[in-house]
Amino acid sequence: MCCPNRITAIVIVTVLCFFIACSKETKTPVTTTIAATSANDKTTTTASSTPAKTTTPAKNPDTIQTAPPTNLSKGLCCKTENVIIVVIDGPRYSETWGDYTLKNIPGQFELYHYGVLLGNFRNMGTTNTDSGHDAICTGNYENLENTGQVLPQYPSIFQEFLKSTGKPAGKAWVVASKDKLQILGNCKQDGWAGQYMPRTDCGISGLFSGYRSDDTTFAHAKSVLATYHPNLMLINFKDPDYFGHANLWGSYVKAIQTTDGYIKALYDLIQADPTYRDKTTFIVTNDHGRHNDNVADGFISHGDDCDGCRHIEFLAVGPDFKKGIGFDTPYEQIDISQTVAKLLNFKMDYGKGKLITDIFN
Ligand SMILES: [Zn+2]
Numbered sequence: 171m172c173c174p175n176r177i178t179a180i181v182i183v184t185v186l187c188f189f190i191a192c193s194k195e196t197k198t199p200v201t202t203t204i205a206a207t208s209a210n211d212k213t214t215t216t217a218s219s220t221p222a223k224t225t226t227p228a229k230n231p232d233t234i235q236t237a238p239p240t241n242l243s244k245g246l247c248c249k250t251e252n253v254i255i256v257v258i259d260g261p262r263y264s265e266t267w268g269d270y271t272l273k274n275i276p277g278q279f280e281l282y283h284y285g286v287l288l289g290n291f292r293n294m295g296t297t298n299t300d301s302g303h304d305a306i307c308t309g310n311y312e313n314l315e316n317t318g319q320v321l322p323q324y325p326s327i328f329q330e331f332l333k334s335t336g337k338p339a340g341k342a343w344v345v346a347s348k349d350k351l352q353i354l355g356n357c358k359q360d361g362w363a364g365q366y367m368p369r370t371d372c373g374i375s376g377l378f379s380g381y382r383s384d385d386t387t388f389a390h391a392k393s394v395l396a397t398y399h400p401n402l403m404l405i406n407f408k409d410p411d412y413f414g415h416a417n418l419w420g421s422y423v424k425a426i427q428t429t430d431g432y433i434k435a436l437y438d439l440i441q442a443d444p445t446y447r448d449k450t451t452f453i454v455t456n457d458h459g460r461h462n463d464n465v466a467d468g469f470i471s472h473g474d475d476c477d478g479c480r481h482i483e484f485l486a487v488g489p490d491f492k493k494g495i496g497f498d499t500p501y502e503q504i505d506i507s508q509t510v511a512k513l514l515n516f517k518m519d520y521g522k523g524k525l526i527t528d529i530f531n
């Protein structure tokens with residue numbers, strides 16, 4: 171007989187060593203910070219104060235490694251009942267989130283505390299007004315003629331939403347300073363052309379009537395929200411683009427500040443309205459940026475593939491999104507339609523974009 175006590179002791183020591191090794195491993199999980207680098211120091215610092223972390227469990231043959239469950243992955247999304255998209259026409263990123271002082275967008279910086287920012291968001295198609303708005307609304311990059319002569323090929327979020335829900339046209343709206351954006355209400359696709367069209371209020375009095383002032387659009391947007399309570403709405407403000415083309419730097423910068431005030435005011439209006447409060451997703455983005463200073467005529471124009479033209483804003487506040495955080499994951503303009511479709515529970519039959527998963531709770 172060979173000393174059973176010794177064997178027992180060896181077994182106990184071995185088991186103890188195993189547990190100690192395991193406990194050390196689980197106490198030092200791999201932690202990856204996925205939060206937050208927008209293109210400037212100020213937002214990075216703020217975002218980092220509440221970093222989002224994914225914890226990868228220590229390797230264990232008995233467990234399957236999975237990401238922490240989210241409301242999205244648990245099928246609990248979405249609380250959103252309404253989506254309002256504000257498109258500021260043509261500010262350059264270097265004058266919005268790319269300016270570390272954020273002096274031109276204090277309203278959006280305030281909203282950022284309740285919302286989520288993408289610092290690496292781009293128009294990867296044609297960087298003009300009609301094509302950019304088309305990409306936002308249909309999830310397709312098309313090189314559209316830019317004066318309103320040509321409709322998008324594919325159905326928009328508005329048409330898909332109205333078809334899916336059977337709601338009346340007044341529950342989806344396009345309100346724009348530029349008359350040519352009336353094209354967002356329709357498309358060329360068989361079975362969709364002339365069908366499920368949203369209400370539009372664009373320019374002085376519709377297509378080919380000319381641009382109107384942003385303060386008129388601001389007033390009309392407030393009136394539409396109060397009168398119709400649309401579930402889905404896009405609002406376009408033109409002045410950063412308008413004054414950029416006019417080569418008026420001071421007016422261009424002032425227009426970014428003025429439209430920033432409209433954004434904050436519209437958000438406050440929504441949160442003050444019981445129909446919208448805490449069940450509305452509010453998205454701020456651009457159709458395109460403008461040339462970098464060393465490209466062509468700089469801030470005056472846009473339309474090519476320089477990063478000044480491609481890099482645009484994406485800020486979103488809503489009941490299904492994270493709060494006070496930024497991500498540098500690359501996303502692009504066509505991804506907005508897919509994300510809106512998820513929020514309002516319909517499908518984009520022809521959209522090419524992907525869901526912006528990072529921003530969801
Ligand atoms: Zn534009």
Ligand SMILES: [Zn+2]
Nearest residue numbers: 461474476479
């Ligand atoms: Zn450019």
